[in-house]
Amino acid sequence: MRYIIAVLVIVSLGFGMEVSTKRWKSGLTFSHYIEEHNISYSLLDGISEEDKKFLTELQSGTLYYELTNPKGELIQSLIPLNQEMQIHLFREPKGGYHFDIISIAYDEKRYFADVTITSNPYSDTLATLHQANVAKRVSYALKGAVDTRNLRKGDHLAFSYKQRTRLGKLYQMPDIEVVSITSRGQEHFVYTDEEGKGYSESDKRVSYTKKGDLIKKVRIYDRSDRFGMPLRHVRITSSFSYRRWHPILHRYRPHHGTDFGARRGTPLLAVYSGRVSFAGWMGGYGKVVKIRHPRGYESLYAHQSRIRVHRGQRVKKGQIIGYVGSTGRSTGPHLHFGLQRNGRWVNPMRVLKRESLSKKYRTITIKGAKAKKRRLQQFMRQPNPLFHVWSKEEQ
C-alpha cells in the first residue's frame, strides 16, 4: 500500500494527476462504479465468482483512493472491502483496466505509555494519550484481571501496545501487550490474550514455559451442562431480592429465592442431578425438598403439596421430586425456589441461566510474555520515560 501510494504521488507530480480520497456512496455497486468511470462491463467477465461475492461486501462510507489524470479519467483506485483486503483497479498502459483484490498493507509499531491514576484507568489513559481506543483496551484488559476499584490517586499504569497505522492514520484497534500496575508500592503485571482479555501474573493458575510463554488454565463455559428449570413452564411472580415487602408478615424481608406461579399439583423438577439432602417440613417453607449438587450448589423447592423423594435419594436433572402446593407460609399455590452456593443464597435465575456445572478447561498461551515484560520494564526504568501522544491528525 505504501509503495502503491508512493507511486501514485510520484506519477501525479509528473503528469498533473490527482489523488483523491472519497467515501463509498450508499447503494453504489461495483458495476455502477465502473460504469461511472466509463469502464467496459467486460471487466466483470474476468472476475471469478468468489471475488464477485467479495464485491458485494463493499460498505457505504468506506474511504477509498482514486488517481485520475487531468482529463478526469480513472488511472487507479484502491477500495477497501474489509479490514484486510482491497480492490485494486488500474488502467493498463496499452488500454483497458486490470482488476485485482490485494491485501491492505499497514504499518505496525509498538508503543509504550505511562499513566498516573487520578480517577480511573479509562479516563486517565484517555487524558494522557488522547486515544480513546487505547483507553478502552487498557481498561478492558484490567477489568477481568484486577479490581480497579482498589487503585488510588497517584498509582501508576505502564503498558506496551501495538498500533497499526495506514497512511499515517490509526488503523484497527490497538493490541495491549502487558500492563504494569504500581499501587501502594506493589507492582504486578497483566497480560492479554488475542481478544485483549487480561490475565494477572499473580494468578495461581499461571505458569511459564522455558521460552517465557505464559500458560493459564481457564474454565470454559459448557452450554450442554447447565441447570434446568424447576418447572416445565416458567412464570416468575417474584424475584430474588435482598429487601422485599412481605405480604403476610407485612414488613420488609429479604426474598432468598424466586417464586414461580403454577397450579397446585404441577410437577416440580430437579434442576440438576444430585442427592436429596432434606425432604420434609421446614417452618414457613412448608413441605420442602433440598438437593445437593456439584460445585457447592444446593437447591430448595418450598410450599409443596406432596413430596415424591426421600432424604439420601439420588435424583437426575429433570426428575419429578414433588408437586406445587401452598404449605407453610404461603398466599396461594406457587413454587418458592431457592439456590445456595456454599451455604449462601444466590439469585437462582442468574445461576440457572448461565452457570455450567462441569469443569472444562482451556489453556491460554501468551507468547513471549516474559519478553514483553522485560521490554516494559526497560521503558519504565528510564528516569523520565517519553512516550507517544496521539495528535488529531493521526486519528
Ligand SMILES: [Zn+2]
Ligand atoms: Zn418465595
